[in-house]
Amino acid sequence: MKKVLILSLTLLMVFSFVFAGSVMAQDEVTLTLWDIRTAADQATPAVKDAIERFEADNPNVTIEHVPTQNDNYKTKLRTAMSADNAPDLFMTWGSASLERYVDADKVYSLESNMTEDWENNFMLAALDLGRVDNEMYGVPVTNVSPALVWYRTDLFEEYDLEVPETYDELLNVVETFTENGITPFALANSNKWPGSMYFMYLVDRIGGPEALQNAISREGAFNDEAFIEAGRRIQELVEMGAFPDGVNGLDENAAQSRTLLYTDRAAMYLMGSWAYSSFKNEASDMVDQFSFFNFPEIESGAGDPSNLVGTPGDNYYSVSTQAPNKEAAVEFLKYLTDSQMGEQLIEIGNIPPFTGVGEKIEDPIMKKIYDASQNANHIQLWYDQTLPLELAQVHLNTTQALFGMEMTPEEAADQMEEAAQEYYSE
Amino acid sequence: MNKKELMNNKYFIAALFLLPALIFSLVYLIIPIPLSAYYSFFEWDGIGAMEFLGLDNWAELLSDPIFWSSMANNFKLVAISLVIQIPIALFLAVLLTRKIKGASFFKTIFFVPMLLSSIAVAFLWRYMYDPTFGLINGVLNLVGLEHLTQSWLGNPDIVFYSVAAPIQWRFIPLYMIIFMAAISNIPEQLYEAAEIDGANNWQMFFFVTLPMLRATVVNASVLIIVGSLKYFAMIFALTGGGPNHASELMATYLYSKSFTEMNMGYGSTISVALFLVALIVSVVFLRFSKKDVRN
Numbered sequence: 001m002k003k004v005l006i007l008s009l010t011l012l013m014v015f016s017f018v019f020a021g022s023v024m025a026q027d028e029v030t031l032t033l034w035d036i037r038t039a040a041d042q043a044t045p046a047v048k049d050a051i052e053r054f055e056a057d058n059p060n061v062t063i064e065h066v067p068t069q070n071d072n073y074k075t076k077l078r079t080a081m082s083a084d085n086a087p088d089l090f091m092t093w094g095s096a097s098l099e100r101y102v103d104a105d106k107v108y109s110l111e112s113n114m115t116e117d118w119e120n121n122f123m124l125a126a127l128d129l130g131r132v133d134n135e136m137y138g139v140p141v142t143n144v145s146p147a148l149v150w151y152r153t154d155l156f157e158e159y160d161l162e163v164p165e166t167y168d169e170l171l172n173v174v175e176t177f178t179e180n181g182i183t184p185f186a187l188a189n190s191n192k193w194p195g196s197m198y199f200m201y202l203v204d205r206i207g208g209p210e211a212l213q214n215a216i217s218r219e220g221a222f223n224d225e226a227f228i229e230a231g232r233r234i235q236e237l238v239e240m241g242a243f244p245d246g247v248n249g250l251d252e253n254a255a256q257s258r259t260l261l262y263t264d265r266a267a268m269y270l271m272g273s274w275a276y277s278s279f280k281n282e283a284s285d286m287v288d289q290f291s292f293f294n295f296p297e298i299e300s301g302a303g304d305p306s307n308l309v310g311t312p313g314d315n316y317y318s319v320s321t322q323a324p325n326k327e328a329a330v331e332f333l334k335y336l337t338d339s340q341m342g343e344q345l346i347e348i349g350n351i352p353p354f355t356g357v358g359e360k361i362e363d364p365i366m367k368k369i370y371d372a373s374q375n376a377n378h379i380q381l382w383y384d385q386t387l388p389l390e391l392a393q394v395h396l397n398t399t400q401a402l403f404g405m406e407m408t409p410e411e412a413a414d415q416m417e418e419a420a421q422e423y424y425s426e
Numbered sequence: 427m428n429k430k431e432l433m434n435n436k437y438f439i440a441a442l443f444l445l446p447a448l449i450f451s452l453v454y455l456i457i458p459i460p461l462s463a464y465y466s467f468f469e470w471d472g473i474g475a476m477e478f479l480g481l482d483n484w485a486e487l488l489s490d491p492i493f494w495s496s497m498a499n500n501f502k503l504v505a506i507s508l509v510i511q512i513p514i515a516l517f518l519a520v521l522l523t524r525k526i527k528g529a530s531f532f533k534t535i536f537f538v539p540m541l542l543s544s545i546a547v548a549f550l551w552r553y554m555y556d557p558t559f560g561l562i563n564g565v566l567n568l569v570g571l572e573h574l575t576q577s578w579l580g581n582p583d584i585v586f587y588s589v590a591a592p593i594q595w596r597f598i599p600l601y602m603i604i605f606m607a608a609i610s611n612i613p614e615q616l617y618e619a620a621e622i623d624g625a626n627n628w629q630m631f632f633f634v635t636l637p638m639l640r641a642t643v644v645n646a647s648v649l650i651i652v653g654s655l656k657y658f659a660m661i662f663a664l665t666g667g668g669p670n671h672a673s674e675l676m677a678t679y680l681y682s683k684s685f686t687e688m689n690m691g692y693g694s695t696i697s698v699a700l701f702l703v704a705l706i707v708s709v710v711f712l713r714f715s716k717k718d719v720r721n
Contacts (some may be wrong), residue, residue: 062706190668202436246557246577248669249585254549265558389687401670406582 014032027059029325034077035091035315043142046344056337061328063089081106088323089332094129094316095381096388101318102132108319110136113330121337125379126313126353139337140313140353142345143372147197147310149294150269150276152261156183163304167205167233167298174242175362177267182392184242186266188250188257189403192385192396195247196272198237199399200309200383201295202230208302209378212386215420222415222420223413234402249406258282259296270295272310273369277349291365294372304377311351312379394419460699465694469676476691483695493696496667496674497703501677504654504707505591509592510648511601512643517642518598519605520631540599544661547661551592555579580664582672589661589673596660601646608636608642644715648708655704 032225044067051063066087073091080086086106092098101107112372114136119127122140130138156163156173159180164170174184189195203211207226207258213236237243244266250256255278259267262283269275280286282413289292297305317336319329335341342357351361351370361367373379384392398412407415432438466483468476487493518536522529539547554561555578563575566606577590625633636643658677661667667674669681676696684693 012694035581076619190665192668244558246580249555249577249580253492254552256552259559263559393682394688397670400668404580404582404669406670 002285024031024379026121027060029328031061031089031323031325032064032066032087033089033330033332034066034073034087035069035071035081035317036067036073037065038069040069041067041106042348043345043350046288046341046348047141049344050332050335050338050341053340054332058331060327061325061332063332070395072166080364084322086320086322088320088325088329089224089317090320091141091315091317092138093385094313095386097349098130098138098318102137106321107137107289108321108323108326108329109329110139110319111332116330118334118337121354121356121372123312123355125308125351125373125376127379128379129312129314129381138318139333140316140348141341142314143311144313144351144370144379145273145311146308146309146369146373146379147201147270147272147295148275148369148372149295150261150271150279150290150292152289153291154265154289155264155267163293164296167296170296171240173268174240176235178241178304182264183244183260183266184268185244186257186260187243187254188254189243189247190249191252191399192400193382194252194271194394195234195311195403196255196383196399198234198270199230199374199395199402200380202233202298204307204309204380205295205298205303205305206230206301209307209380210302212380212383216387218420218424222416223410227413227416228409229265231402231412234399235405235409238403238405248400255282262286273351276365276369277374296371306372306376307378307380308376309380309382310374312373312381329390353424354388388423390423391416391419459698461699462694462701465691468691471688471693479691483692486692487695487699492671492674492679493676493699495671496676498656498681499586499673500657500703502586502677503593503657504651506587506590507594507597507650507654508647511598512646514594515598515601515646516605516639516643518602519609519682522602522637523606523609536602539596540603542596544596544659545663547592547596548660551660551700552579552664555588580669582669585665585669585673589664592659592660592664597650604642604646605639608639612621612638615656644712647715648711651711652704652708656700657706676703 031159035047038288048065055061055063066095069237076096077090077092081101081104092101098107123144126140126144130136130140148219151163155177159176161173161176162169177184187194187198192312201225207224211220211224211226215222238247244250244260246261249327257266257269257271258278261269274288279290286349294305294308297303318334319326319333323329337354339354339357342352342354342362345352345410346361346366348359351366351373353373355374358367362371380386383395387395394416398407398415401407402409402412428542465476467479469479469483470476472606522533522536526682542550553559557563557575557577562578566572566575573615576584579585610637616638617630619633620630656677657675658681660679661673662678663672667678671679677700680693680696680700683696685688
């Protein structure tokens, strides 16, 4: 019995050596790809399809796709990177999540592979998050989802209101609705991030994207005028009754905000473009009563009204510096970002961060979101993803306190700046 | 031979059976305590390198106003739970052990909150608290008490009491069952003797039932104290400790520090502090109540 076991083990070993040898002989390349495209992920079939198309055209290359569930993925990637076990191809969320690995020399610069054609394939704002020190390190692949001001078109008609283009016009709209017993904005802020959207837009419209960039680079500060003014305007809206009562006790995840919209009790809703799929799921008979506009311009402010806040491109794919065959890996990235990939993403209701796929979108609202993203001068990634964790929490907490009138705009800004000084001095 | 001897040794057999449980409690209950204490001396994000800080985390804890206010909330919860859960549970237990019609029906009904999961209960109450569509404000409006309607979870002055309410509702049945079991263990003769002595119902309760339940009440109190000091689930699901830390407990604060901000070192410091507070309070309470028995 024992002899048989030993014999079979030996045979197995011999075979595996032979097999490995033959692989090398044919110059086969295997690329490992790590991302979060598990079976539950909507975009998985599109990525799988890109892999198949790539493998069909490059028969000597095999892509070993290893998907991991979102939260575990971050830990897994971090551990592998620190142990120098990086996969050939991996995914990040761009910006800080990518920069960390670039700084540690783990990411291969795509700059030399960035042909004009390929570069023009991407939405401008989406590319920004894949760049570190003006070099491309990651290409955006999935969903663009900016925050937009959703509104009930029928309610606007009923009260003879036009879509506001300036902030003063928005204040008029707010006043008209409060006079008629309708809450202007549906907002559920116990989760903190929904209220943060107002703050981010106000800062952008007042100080432009530079306000935040300067505060982070420490040329400016988090208690600069733009941040304080944003806080003031939020509290002005609160005092006008622009938000539901007890806004900090309502839960966005339990749809306590949207319920107000569906029952004619609220008229507007500042939320990411995913709100559109929520409307479809929760109030399918009302979908055509919803549309959106860009957050209005503050005339005295520096921000361009085409600027958006949101996710300019969700997942960025990069090549590791350790990948033995970088050419093949970069080639694969091109399959992952081609027009066929774009079409497949559109089919699942995703807005790909690629140019030239607009005419393939049939749904008018989706098309409008695509155009808004395309035309955006700048897309600011959510503060709670741009900022390091510690500061993100302070930002969320102080903004929630602004909505609850528990802090003055100056106090909130000073607390944020104090935390920033502590963080950046370390 | 040796093997056989060993298998006949009843202590060895007992140890063998205890081993699995011992391993589990070592790994999941005992070892984490000193381990947390160890982590509390470091700056650590849970994955990367650990940086030794000495007592910095502890110094920060002592001067952290949010920690102190969350600890105050924990003691408020202890007081509220003791005052509300024990008397109501006792009342229901006495009532349901009487031979009244439908006692077993009510027993089941009253026990239902205990069977629901904490998160489900929290969602149920969240919808009741909804300021626009919720049951509570709805009823208040219906009976003309509009001025009493509140933003139950949004107003920092009352949010703590709003989140404490479902905790009471959920845990009363547990103590009701414990008290019912204890009451049914009181010998019938005591009541017969009291009856012969001419005691009325109230006297029977205060001079027979209550003294006989003394040990059970003490145990229930310890459970309530420790449970309230380390309470987490429903507050986390209802408000996450907000708005602006108004309903924060030590455990929710420890969660947001450790897992939202990824500050495991400081989170461990809070958890060790929580452990010490719960330990000291329950030891003091047990001492105090034992002394009383001897008197």
